[in-house]
Amino acid sequence: MTFSIVATDGVDVGVAVASKFIAVGAIVPQAKAGIGAVATQCYANPRLGSLILRLLESGINASDALTRALGEDQGRDERQLGVVSIKGDAAAYTGSKCPEYAGHIVGSGYTVQGNILVGPEVLENMAKAFETKRGELVDKLLEALSAGDAAGGDRRGSQSAAIIVLRPGGGYLGLTDTYVDLRVDDHPDPVSELRRLFSIWELTLLSREDPNDVVLKSDVALTVQKVLKVLGFYNGDVHGNWDKATEEAFRAWAGFENFENKVRDDDKIWGSVYRYLINEARRRGLLVND
Known part of the structure; x- marks a missing residue:
């Protein structure tokens, strides 16, 4: 019911997600600045995300953290997860009972995953967009999410979308790690609305203007x-x-x-x-x- 991307550039960590589900941003994305990020979806178990982040913080790599967390979950056949550590190692898992089309792609510093998709092209387009887009991590995440949406996304339609990007001391007045944190909980075109909200967030809170503009x-x-x-x-x-x-x-x-x-x-x-x-x-x- 969801497609997402989890990624890092070695400084920022983040998750972008969209779904035919109310307030997907309240369930799927989890991250910790300087540590890593996790997406827990399908029949989501957010406790897995919290456990994985603790394991990453202890020094365990993404693949081992994912394996250990799934080993404690009896419902793992219905789960789908993507994990990235601040070091750039990534891992993903798609349970055998996740509704079709379901799958994932793991790349350098990122992973894309989805279920109930129109087809594998959703993930393929997301991966390509992320790898080719220039800019900060937030720009790459939004580009990937838009590419997945344009490719058909969730085959049932659209409802919500979210993005979170954490950077140590990168938030409001340098007092938080929240570089970007936006949610569209119920909207006919949530990915486009998310990009509109980001344009306001960027203008209001981020300092990254083109000096020639x-x-x-x-x-x-x-x-x-x-x-x-x-x-x-x-x-x-x-x-x-x-x-x-x-x-x-x-x-x-x-x-x-x-x-x-x-x-x-x-x-x-x-x-x-x-x-x-x-x-x-x-x-x-x-x-x-x-």
């Missing part, structure tokens, strides 16, 4: 003033000069949207922030010449 404040001052005036953040004249009042209005809007960490102190705006402002104007039906 900027716009000059002087070039967009008129548009920004028009939009911020309609949105209620700018009360001055719309004259097209980026003055103190415009800067203050822009910062007030950025704070309202939780983008404080994306406000620059020079003559530029991050392209991602500017596009969000324009898209917000369009969403509200404002006519903006940008």
